Amino acid sequence: MDEKKYAKLEKDTSPKTPLMRNMIFAFLTGGTICLVGQFVSLFYMTYFDFTERTASNPTVATMIFFAMLLTGFGLYKKIGQFGGAGSAVPITGFGNAVISAAIEHKSEGYVLGVGGNMFKLAGSVILFGVFSAFVVALIKTILVKLGVVSW
Amino acid sequence: MVARGLLTFKTTPSIAATGVTAGPLEKKSLFAEKFDKVYEDERCGMKTNEHAHAKMMEDACMIALSKVDSVPSDADFLLIGDLINQMTPSNFAAKTVGIPYIGLFSACATSVSSLLMAALLTEIGMSKCAIAGASSQHNAVERQFRYPNEYGGQKPDTAQWTVTAAGVAAVTPHKKGFPSIECGTIGCVIDLGMTDPLNMGAAMAPAAADTLIRHLTGHNKDVKDYDVIMTGDLGKTGFELYKILAGNQGIVVTKKFRDAGEEFYGADAAFLSGASGAGCSAAIFLTEVIDKMRAGDYKRVLLIATGALLSPLSFQQGDTIPCIAHAIELTMK
Amino acid sequence: MNKVTYEKAYCIKMEGTHIRKLSLVIFAVIILSGCSGSGFRIDNNSSENQAKAEEVLKNDKRLTSAVTTFHENNLLTAVTLKTFSRFKKVKIEKELKEKLENGYPELDVTVSADSKIWMEMNKLIDLKDNKDKGKKIEKLKSLIKEET
Numbered sequence: 001m002d003e004k005k006y007a008k009l010e011k012d013t014s015p016k017t018p019l020m021r022n023m024i025f026a027f028l029t030g031g032t033i034c035l036v037g038q039f040v041s042l043f044y045m046t047y048f049d050f051t052e053r054t055a056s057n058p059t060v061a062t063m064i065f066f067a068m069l070l071t072g073f074g075l076y077k078k079i080g081q082f083g084g085a086g087s088a089v090p091i092t093g094f095g096n097a098v099i100s101a102a103i104e105h106k107s108e109g110y111v112l113g114v115g116g117n118m119f120k121l122a123g124s125v126i127l128f129g130v131f132s133a134f135v136v137a138l139i140k141t142i143l144v145k146l147g148v149v150s151w
Numbered sequence: 152m153v154a155r156g157l158l159t160f161k162t163t164p165s166i167a168a169t170g171v172t173a174g175p176l177e178k179k180s181l182f183a184e185k186f187d188k189v190y191e192d193e194r195c196g197m198k199t200n201e202h203a204h205a206k207m208m209e210d211a212c213m214i215a216l217s218k219v220d221s222v223p224s225d226a227d228f229l230l231i232g233d234l235i236n237q238m239t240p241s242n243f244a245a246k247t248v249g250i251p252y253i254g255l256f257s258a259c260a261t262s263v264s265s266l267l268m269a270a271l272l273t274e275i276g277m278s279k280c281a282i283a284g285a286s287s288q289h290n291a292v293e294r295q296f297r298y299p300n301e302y303g304g305q306k307p308d309t310a311q312w313t314v315t316a317a318g319v320a321a322v323t324p325h326k327k328g329f330p331s332i333e334c335g336t337i338g339c340v341i342d343l344g345m346t347d348p349l350n351m352g353a354a355m356a357p358a359a360a361d362t363l364i365r366h367l368t369g370h371n372k373d374v375k376d377y378d379v380i381m382t383g384d385l386g387k388t389g390f391e392l393y394k395i396l397a398g399n400q401g402i403v404v405t406k407k408f409r410d411a412g413e414e415f416y417g418a419d420a421a422f423l424s425g426a427s428g429a430g431c432s433a434a435i436f437l438t439e440v441i442d443k444m445r446a447g448d449y450k451r452v453l454l455i456a457t458g459a460l461l462s463p464l465s466f467q468q469g470d471t472i473p474c475i476a477h478a479i480e481l482t483m484k
Numbered sequence: 485m486n487k488v489t490y491e492k493a494y495c496i497k498m499e500g501t502h503i504r505k506l507s508l509v510i511f512a513v514i515i516l517s518g519c520s521g522s523g524f525r526i527d528n529n530s531s532e533n534q535a536k537a538e539e540v541l542k543n544d545k546r547l548t549s550a551v552t553t554f555h556e557n558n559l560l561t562a563v564t565l566k567t568f569s570r571f572k573k574v575k576i577e578k579e580l581k582e583k584l585e586n587g588y589p590e591l592d593v594t595v596s597a598d599s600k601i602w603m604e605m606n607k608l609i610d611l612k613d614n615k616d617k618g619k620k621i622e623k624l625k626s627l628i629k630e631e632t
Binding site (some may be wrong): 003007013020071074081121 | 199
Binding site for chain 3 (some may be wrong): 032045050051052
């Protein structure tokens, strides 16, 4: 049996990824996380002097705090298994990636373990996030200078 | 086919005792009641997962030794292995028990390869009591091969769950009334180009099928000769593929075919495709199979442990997953 | 060993119940949080004519509600927008401000589509006495300018 034949056989016998189910669950999970975030944001707007725009910072911090608790109690991976992209895309997913790595490497000490490995997974998110922001800003600056669009 | 890699043991060394320890999650296993020791804490009261891993192995060795009324100084060899870098858990366990030690690595197939080595040492009369086995610890293994444990990534249905378990056997010269090792087959590395580390069953299935066929033809045996033919940790997906591959080679696939990985956690969907890890095959082979042999339910069994010989680096660099399977035949006379 | 069987039975019994309860609660919250008020309110305690402002705000189809207050030389308007218009929040704020400035060239016009300002404006209008209003309006104006 050669590789191609086996790859085909493997594809035929392995369980299919339930795409529709995954999408619906991701939608529900992501939506629920965002709903919680909306409530947190509303809380900051109602009880503190934050506007819709300025409330986003404490909201993000609070959501990451929630993600930290869930990760620490071992619940976030269950949510992740259920929700897939729905739990990975919001800021809580980013928080989970950082926190899980930090917990994992605590046994190697705080400097080389936690400090050195905390951004093992999330580091690429930061790098490519910053890079793509730079590219987008560059394109927009050029377009503005050319007079195609305004700021 | 030239008979290569075949082992026949004239003195038929016996498995005089087994010691199997498992983590708290393994209580969900269908075989939980057969394990010698189940820890309440996944770190076994130790500081790190790796220490827990070593502790588990150490306890399994001590249990196996105590069953043959021995102390570590009575044992001649310690042949154990695991999946962690440089096999440190096994090394630390060997340090504590203090038996002359060789670390063996065949990934999840270590359970069988170590038994074969122990049988060889016994066969040539160099060993009166050799401890052979393998272990895996979920947190330590997952951390090394995949993501941090608490990372919330979605795993596909083909993914397997590394078990927290250690299983060792005390191999002695032939003893009446104990399962004895009659022959074995050393596997070849088979690689059919699978690259997905979350679908190891599919990668390992061809190796298992290859070793099965080589064992049957090499030793002139037939499926009918066995009461059970059990594979190590193919999981649900891998087991299906293995049965198809074996069927293609003209082997009649019957209910005798069992897979430890598939059965380990029963039908619990939370474990996706089933169990994996060096501890999975070791724990099931040395409890379920050995117990049934001693009870007289099984007269002759074929155990095929499968291992995926990958490292975190190799699959990140896009390499395929080479796999191996070793077979051992046990009889009860 | 008895404990193992007991725990197994417990696992089977409890399977899925938590998540079912949780989803019920979440559902109830979603349904109950669907209601909120709307409307156009104007509070005028200056000598200005409010008709022009009313016209500008009521004729804008993108608004769902607007709260306006005239106080001394301040004209402060907080609006809420239709869902998809919210993406053009800054643009709409600008447009409305220009329109209102045309109507009231001598007033200091501030327009905000921020829901915090909208909330505060509603509270402000409901206030009985006018003593602190000036101070509060100044505070709101500085809040709008806040960046982070």
